[in-house]
Amino acid sequence: VIDLRDLIFFFSLIALFLTANVVIVDLKTGLSGCHEPLSRRFYALAAIALAAVIFVALNIAADATFTTERAST
Amino acid sequence: MNQVWPIFKREFAAYFATPLAYVFIVIFLFAMGAFTFYIGHFYENGVADLSVFFAYHPWLYLFLVPAISMRLWAEERRTGTMELLLTLARAALGDGAGQISRRLGVHRRGAGAHLPDLDHGELSRPSRQWRDPGELYRQLPDGGRLSRHRLCISATTNNQVIAFVVSVVVCFLFTISGAPLVLDFFRGWAPLALVNAVASFSFLTHFTAISRA
Numbered sequence: 001v002i003d004l005r006d007l008i009f010f011f012s013l014i015a016l017f018l019t020a021n022v023v024i025v026d027l028k029t030g031l032s033g034c035h036e037p038l039s040r041r042f043y044a045l046a047a048i049a050l051a052a053v054i055f056v057a058l059n060i061a062a063d064a065t066f067t068t069e070r071a072s073t
Numbered sequence: 074m075n076q077v078w079p080i081f082k083r084e085f086a087a088y089f090a091t092p093l094a095y096v097f098i099v100i101f102l103f104a105m106g107a108f109t110f111y112i113g114h115f116y117e118n119g120v121a122d123l124s125v126f127f128a129y130h131p132w133l134y135l136f137l138v139p140a141i142s143m144r145l146w147a148e149e150r151r152t153g154t155m156e157l158l159l160t161l162a163r164a165a166l167g168d169g170a171g172q173i174s175r176r177l178g179v180h181r182r183g184a185g186a187h188l189p190d191l192d193h194g195e196l197s198r199p200s201r202q203w204r205d206p207g208e209l210y211r212q213l214p215d216g217g218r219l220s221r222h223r224l225c226i227s228a229t230t231n232n233q234v235i236a237f238v239v240s241v242v243v244c245f246l247f248t249i250s251g252a253p254l255v256l257d258f259f260r261g262w263a264p265l266a267l268v269n270a271v272a273s274f275s276f277l278t279h280f281t282a283i284s285r286a
Contacts (some may be wrong), residue, residue, distance in 0.1 A: 006279040006282050006283050009279045010279065010283075025146070029155075056270070059270075059273060059274070060266075063270075063273050
């Protein structure tokens with residue numbers, strides 16, 4: 001039996017760093033469409049921070065949800 | 074997937090066009106053999122499971138996977154093929170996924186090469202677990218998340234050595250975040266929820282649970 005929390009952790013971590021990778025490559029090559037360097041950096045940092053927050057929240061929620069279900073059964 | 078496949082083929086062939094992939098596969102096989110049979114005392118334990126085999130995987134990946142992945146984007150920039158890649162009609166997500174798939178392909182070849190080692194030996198009648206091909210693929214989530222770190226960090230710098238060192242440090246921090254040393258530091262001042270959150274982000278915790286399954 002594979003715990004769903006572990007799968008959520010690994011796949012969300014993969015998604016987080018893949019997102020960060022895409023954002024960084026866009027930032028370095030200027031594909032994002034925004035021409036101001038400062039704005040590009042700000043939006044890139046904001047995107048990575050948002051992805052990190054989603055990653056943390058998803059894992060905490062999954063941990064709480066599935067741990068409760070397991071304890072109640 | 075149409076975007077990923079050509080990049081995967083090109084990068085995968087480039088690995089095996091040079092001795093790089095073969096060198097890594099040989100190092101991986103020797104290291105895993107040494108860790109499992111000599112340091113882990115696999116035969117002396119007398120237990121027909123692969124827990125000893127999997128126990129050393131995260132620590133080996135900590136150094137081997139950054140060494141493979143440090144050149145992913147940095148090499149594209151150095152050789153000037155980055156501009157060629159990014160001006161083609163493809164999304165950056167496809168590039169990233171192609172790079173990752175290629176690296177996982179090399180990784181999977183190394184893991185699959187362990188199969189003959191496990192088919193004979195002192196334990197001549199392997200249990201069903203030994204024959205289960207899923208055993209080999211359970212390590213792939215671990216290799217997958219490692220390669221995403223390296224890919225991302227490789228994109229941030231032109232220097233491969235810096236990419237390697239930063240990757241190792243980041244993954245080491247993720248790995249030991251569940252260790253008592255780190256948790257004791259947080260227990261002194263942080264609420265219990267934060268301590269539990271830090272502990273739940275440890276690679277070792279999740280990898281041990283999956284390998285046990």
